Amino acid sequence: MSGGEGRRGIVIAVASTVVFFTLLAVAITHAPGWPEVRRTFFDWDQFKDSLPEISRAFLLNVKIFSIAEAFILVFALLLAILRSLPGPAALPLRLLGIGYADFFRGVPTILVIAMLGFGAPALRLNHVPLSTTFWGIVALVLVYTAYVSEVYRAGIESVHPSQAAAARSLGLTHWQALRTVVLPQAVRRVIPPLLNDFIGLQKDTALVGFLGSVEAFKQSQIDAAATFNYTSYVAAALLFVALTIPLARFTDWLVLRDRRRRQAAGA
Amino acid sequence: MRRSFALLLVAALAFAAAGCGGSSNKSSGSSSSASCDKGDLNLVNAGQLTVGTDNPAYPPWFGGNEKAPWKVSDPRSGEGFESAVAYAVADKLGFAKSEVKWVVVPFNTSFAPGPKKFDFDVNEISFTPARAKVVDFSDSYYNVNQAIVVKKGTKIANAKSVADLKPHKLGVQIGTTSYQYIKDNIKPSKQPAVYETNDAAVAALKNGQTDALVVDLPTAFYVTAAQVPNSKILGQFPTSASGEHFGLVFQKGNSLVRCVNKALSELKSDGTLQQIQDKWLSKVAGAPVLK
Numbered sequence: 131m132s133g134g135e136g137r138r139g140i141v142i143a144v145a146s147t148v149v150f151f152t153l154l155a156v157a158i159t160h161a162p163g164w165p166e167v168r169r170t171f172f173d174w175d176q177f178k179d180s181l182p183e184i185s186r187a188f189l190l191n192v193k194i195f196s197i198a199e200a201f202i203l204v205f206a207l208l209l210a211i212l213r214s215l216p217g218p219a220a221l222p223l224r225l226l227g228i229g230y231a232d233f234f235r236g237v238p239t240i241l242v243i244a245m246l247g248f249g250a251p252a253l254r255l256n257h258v259p260l261s262t263t264f265w266g267i268v269a270l271v272l273v274y275t276a277y278v279s280e281v282y283r284a285g286i287e288s289v290h291p292s293q294a295a296a297a298r299s300l301g302l303t304h305w306q307a308l309r310t311v312v313l314p315q316a317v318r319r320v321i322p323p324l325l326n327d328f329i330g331l332q333k334d335t336a337l338v339g340f341l342g343s344v345e346a347f348k349q350s351q352i353d354a355a356a357t358f359n360y361t362s363y364v365a366a367a368l369l370f371v372a373l374t375i376p377l378a379r380f381t382d383w384l385v386l387r388d389r390r391r392r393q394a395a396g397a
Numbered sequence: 398m399r400r401s402f403a404l405l406l407v408a409a410l411a412f413a414a415a416g417c418g419g420s421s422n423k424s425s426g427s428s429s430s431a432s433c434d435k436g437d438l439n440l441v442n443a444g445q446l447t448v449g450t451d452n453p454a455y456p457p458w459f460g461g462n463e464k465a466p467w468k469v470s471d472p473r474s475g476e477g478f479e480s481a482v483a484y485a486v487a488d489k490l491g492f493a494k495s496e497v498k499w500v501v502v503p504f505n506t507s508f509a510p511g512p513k514k515f516d517f518d519v520n521e522i523s524f525t526p527a528r529a530k531v532v533d534f535s536d537s538y539y540n541v542n543q544a545i546v547v548k549k550g551t552k553i554a555n556a557k558s559v560a561d562l563k564p565h566k567l568g569v570q571i572g573t574t575s576y577q578y579i580k581d582n583i584k585p586s587k588q589p590a591v592y593e594t595n596d597a598a599v600a601a602l603k604n605g606q607t608d609a610l611v612v613d614l615p616t617a618f619y620v621t622a623a624q625v626p627n628s629k630i631l632g633q634f635p636t637s638a639s640g641e642h643f644g645l646v647f648q649k650g651n652s653l654v655r656c657v658n659k660a661l662s663e664l665k666s667d668g669t670l671q672q673i674q675d676k677w678l679s680k681v682a683g684a685p686v687l688k
Contacts, residue, residue, distance in 0.1 A: 163510065166511065169531075170510040251605065251606050254604075260605055342597065348571075348591055351591075351593075352571060355504070
């Protein structure tokens with residue numbers, strides 16, 4: 131590739147991007163309903179009024195995903211190990227693992243949250259917490275454990291069987307081989323998809339609001355309903371994006387670094 | 398090859414944008430004719446009055462037996478306070494009962510920007526100046542008070558004043574002015590729980606996840622009578638200086654508002670509105686006021 135062609139490529143890329151976004155902006159701002167949309171979604175005063183309270187409510191989202199993620203990482207790994215247990219005797223455990231993953235990946239998250247959040251406290255058992263946030267976190271842990279266990283499992287299966295076989299031939303038990311040979315490689319390989327699920331979890335904390343907990347989205351709904359103005363939604367969206375974008379870029383960087391290392395090792 | 402593709406892409410984008418930029422500029426509510434004759438009204442569907450409300454339709458606002466697509470009751474029955482008000486307004490505007498069509502409009506979409514699918518929405522929506530910037534409200538058809546529902550035998554059931562409510566977990570439905578009332582006047586020590594629907598707020602009260610439910614007084618009577626066993630209305634809150642009232646909701650700038658206000662004022666002066674209120678909301682006067 132010569133330098134001239136590279137430069138021409140950059141010029142075309144810039145021109146194409148500028149033309150695309152200019153036309154998009156023109157199309158949107160000339161739409162017949164634009165003044166109404168601007169008034170109801172992009173009202174600066176409304177934004178300033180609602181942002182402090184939504185930011186405070188956003189702390190609850192941060193709390194929810196921080197607690198949930200810690201449990202998910204542990205439980206999902208246990209589930210993945212359960213599903214990779216060898217031998218006919220472990221069949222019931224494997225079936226349990228498969229059933230769990232199928233069920234919780236199949237049921238919409240909001241349904242799990244609604245059923246647990248309103249159902250579990252209705253049992254009126256002693257010592258069962260009534261807090262809606264608690265049940266929201268439990269629901270998220272259940273659902274995301276199913277997803278994340280699949281990620282771990284893919285990682286475990288990506289480690290060539292000869293590695294485990296070699297470890298066993300050196301006298302390691304199945305558990306020792308798993309812990310010292312397979313898992314360290316597996317986990318490192320799946321860090322990018324793990325972070326991807328983490329981003330998904332961050333967004334799904336908004337679903338906990340369904341139970342009455344006032345997190346960022348619920349707070350923005352309260353503001354929207356009080357004023358009939360949706361600018362508070364935009365404020366909440368910006369807060370979520372501000373949190374997920376750094377994580378997304380970090381994930382990209384990890385993928386790139388991993389690829390470079392492997393290419394370097396191959397050469 | 399690649400360069401020509403890039404040029405093609407740019408050309409295609411330009412074409413697409415030109416296509417959607419030049420839409421027609423129709424605006425609604427432009428006819429400001431003085432007449433409120435049936436034929437001159439600005440309507441979503443010609444020849445019929447299209448009225449929106451949320452589903453399920455709860456007593457005492459709506460009555461009659463449940464009939465699809467409506468749940469719990471049926472706005473088309475003419476029974477229940479808001480159904481009766483809607484038909485009375487329709488009658489004053491010159492519509493027969495058969496010319497009134499009901500559409501399901503969830504509360505959250507009643508104020509969404511863009512064209513509305515109803516002529517007016519009747520859904521216990523309180524007037525506030527902020528809301529009136531986005532939609533048009535009719536004059537009041539009901540002056541409302543907020544009330545608090547608790548379960549009998551719980552700690553909060555012994556509360557005697559607004560101040561006694563402070564340490565408790567309160568629940569409200571989103572979009573009601575009850576939430577604002579709690580924040581401004583009760584100032585509880587625990588963050589109140591806010592639910593999308595009244596059903597969810599009621600479920601939480603039943604489960605003991607909240608200690609009390611703050612709703613408008615007529616709804617409070619329905620909640621205690623039909624939705625939460627062993628519950629009672631602890632009291633209603635003192636009316637604020639400016640008062641709170643429900644209004645019918647219209648597309649901003651709709652010329653129909655003036656004619657509906659004319660109909661409402663006739664219904665007030667000839668006593669019809671009071672009769673409807675006495676018939677469907679008669680029990681409401683009985684709740685003690687919490688100081």
